[in-house]
Amino acid sequence: MARSAGAVRERQATVVGIHALPYAKNIGMTERNAGARAILAALGDAGLGVADVDGMFRYVWEGTTEMEMARILGVRNLRAFGEVDYGGGAGAPTVALAALAIESGLADVVVCWRARNRSSGGRPWASQYHATGQDQFERPYHIVRPVDGMAFHARHWIHRYGWKPELTGSVAITIREHARRNPMAMMRKPLSMDEYLSARMIADPLRLFDCCLETDAALAMVLTTAERARDLPSCPVYVQGYAMGSGPEMTAMTFFYGDELGATPNRWVAPELWRNTGLSPRDIDVVQFYDAFTFQIPIGFQEYGFCADGEAADYLASGEHPPYNTSGGGLSEAYTHGFNLLVEGVRQVRGTSSDQAPNVRHSMVTSGNVVPTGAIVFSKESW
Amino acid sequence: MSAANPAPSFPIPVPDADTQPFWDGCARGELLIQRCASCGRWLWQPRPICSRCQTPDPPWTRVSGAGTVASWTVIRPPTLAAYSELVPFVVLLVQLDEGVRLLGYLVDERGDLLRTDGVAEGLAMGSRVVLRFHDQAGTILPSWTLAV
Ligand SMILES: [Zn+2]
Numbered sequence: 001m002a003r004s005a006g007a008v009r010e011r012q013a014t015v016v017g018i019h020a021l022p023y024a025k026n027i028g029m030t031e032r033n034a035g036a037r038a039i040l041a042a043l044g045d046a047g048l049g050v051a052d053v054d055g056m057f058r059y060v061w062e063g064t065t066e067m068e069m070a071r072i073l074g075v076r077n078l079r080a081f082g083e084v085d086y087g088g089g090a091g092a093p094t095v096a097l098a099a100l101a102i103e104s105g106l107a108d109v110v111v112c113w114r115a116r117n118r119s120s121g122g123r124p125w126a127s128q129y130h131a132t133g134q135d136q137f138e139r140p141y142h143i144v145r146p147v148d149g150m151a152f153h154a155r156h157w158i159h160r161y162g163w164k165p166e167l168t169g170s171v172a173i174t175i176r177e178h179a180r181r182n183p184m185a186m187m188r189k190p191l192s193m194d195e196y197l198s199a200r201m202i203a204d205p206l207r208l209f210d211c212c213l214e215t216d217a218a219l220a221m222v223l224t225t226a227e228r229a230r231d232l233p234s235c236p237v238y239v240q241g242y243a244m245g246s247g248p249e250m251t252a253m254t255f256f257y258g259d260e261l262g263a264t265p266n267r268w269v270a271p272e273l274w275r276n277t278g279l280s281p282r283d284i285d286v287v288q289f290y291d292a293f294t295f296q297i298p299i300g301f302q303e304y305g306f307c308a309d310g311e312a313a314d315y316l317a318s319g320e321h322p323p324y325n326t327s328g329g330g331l332s333e334a335y336t337h338g339f340n341l342l343v344e345g346v347r348q349v350r351g352t353s354s355d356q357a358p359n360v361r362h363s364m365v366t367s368g369n370v371v372p373t374g375a376i377v378f379s380k381e382s383w
Numbered sequence: 384m385s386a387a388n389p390a391p392s393f394p395i396p397v398p399d400a401d402t403q404p405f406w407d408g409c410a411r412g413e414l415l416i417q418r419c420a421s422c423g424r425w426l427w428q429p430r431p432i433c434s435r436c437q438t439p440d441p442p443w444t445r446v447s448g449a450g451t452v453a454s455w456t457v458i459r460p461p462t463l464a465a466y467s468e469l470v471p472f473v474v475l476l477v478q479l480d481e482g483v484r485l486l487g488y489l490v491d492e493r494g495d496l497l498r499t500d501g502v503a504e505g506l507a508m509g510s511r512v513v514l515r516f517h518d519q520a521g522t523i524l525p526s527w528t529l530a531v
Contacts (some may be wrong), residue, residue, distance in 0.1 A: 142462060142474065203459065
């Protein structure tokens with residue numbers, strides 16, 4: 001049964017609530033506790049309550065299941081629920097599943113969240129000694145940290161595109177400058193190129209400031225239909241569209257065994273995103289690229305088509321690019337598997353960022369691109 | 384202190400039926416890669432079906448291990464405890480002459496891990512490498528040394 005265009009528009013997924021607890025090296029509570037508080041605050045931001053919630057989506061890596069969270073909060077029944085795997089690739093896809101559930105009529109008020117004690121809770125890679133699946137061919141060589149996998153891609157890009165350390169240095173400094181305007185950001189000291197270049201290597205060619213922070217964090221987002229959003233007090237932010245992609249021969253972090261060395265899943269998400277949104281890179285006023293590592297910024301601009309393959313260094317130097325990672329991202333605000341990027345993407349449309357871009361109509365957020373991933377566009381106007 | 388479940392000092396491969404032949408080959412000093420009997424495609428990582436033509440049970444085929452350096456990294460602190468005295472060392476992404484890419488240590492002629500960042504050895508993209516096997520506390524790991 002086909003629905004009318006008007007009925008489809010009435011159900012456009014709309015972000016009505018966001019919240020981030022203050023970031024910390026030690027948040028002093030469990031992930032479930034912090035996550036529940038972030039969800040309640042996001043519902044408060046939306047002018048909604050627990051009784052309204054009928055859908056929940058989360059990252060697989062989220063330590064609290066939807067069922068446990070629903071039980072804690074007192075949600076009566078989840079009409080839609082699910083999880084997305086693959087670490088930092090899951091951000092936009094998790095919100096995309098929430099939007100899909102709303103658009104399809106499975107649920108009316110959907111919560112997504114990410115709570116992670118990645119600082120006080122220790123490093124997940126430090127306890128993984130029994131290597132199964134793809135890991136058995138990687139971990140015995142100490143390809144265990146996220147940075148270890150990224151390093152092979154980064155060296156390939158340096159070799160292929162002639163990227164200089166100053167390129168990724170300028171990315172780290174640009175993002176730090178955004179963070180300095182953000183009272184919530186963990187890193188607010190200025191960063192100089194000398195400091196960037198002289199910092200120790202972690203996994204060559206990645207230096208310390210190429211790598212994201214280790215943070216305790218809890219954030220949440222509430223979505224509903226465009227129709228319902230009209231009756232709520234918060235500024236509606238419309239989900240223009242989204243896409244997901246894996247590419248061929250995907251092994252999380254280390255997809256360098258297939259034919260296309262150097263191409264990331266972005267390459268497969270990008271055409272889907274532009275088709276699903278009806279937009280092109282020229283329409284994007286501000287972008288949050290997943291930045292566990294600086295190298296993900298220039299490759300992101302290239303692979304999403306903001307500039308041609310191999311032209312990221314000139315493009316970024318030209319200043320023609322939209323502002324990126326305006327809250328300080330994973331590198332300088334907080335590392336939350338990209339949920340802070342989603343929240344910042346919404347703030348940019350609301351006009352409430354600590355480093356607000358002018359006249360934002362379309363705000364793009366991407367997720368981790370060395371794992372299966374996705375991207376989403378939040379917009380000022382509805383379909 | 385309980386010694387019931389001590390953490391292994393190095394991460395160890397936990398093979399299953401699809402990967403056991405590879406590790407058995409390593410223990411014999413042979414590098415085995417699957418090659419489809421129907422279409423000839425070389426396949427890595429191990430799998431029960433050819434990903435190009437879907438023919439089951441691609442046979443394990445011994446290769447020389449000769450190849451070139453496709454990329455590499457230098458592991459530096461912070462590391463797992465077992466590696467803390469070994470850093471810095473190099474992990475290579477090697478493209479075998481058959482076309483597939485595998486990870487392995489940069490080792491010397493005897494297969495011993497080199498404590499190096501690769502600079503003194505003249506490591507470069509495209510460097511030719513020769514297969515060696517490195518014994519890591521009893522786990523035999525394919526590794527490579529730079530061809531002279
Ligand atoms: Zn085949």
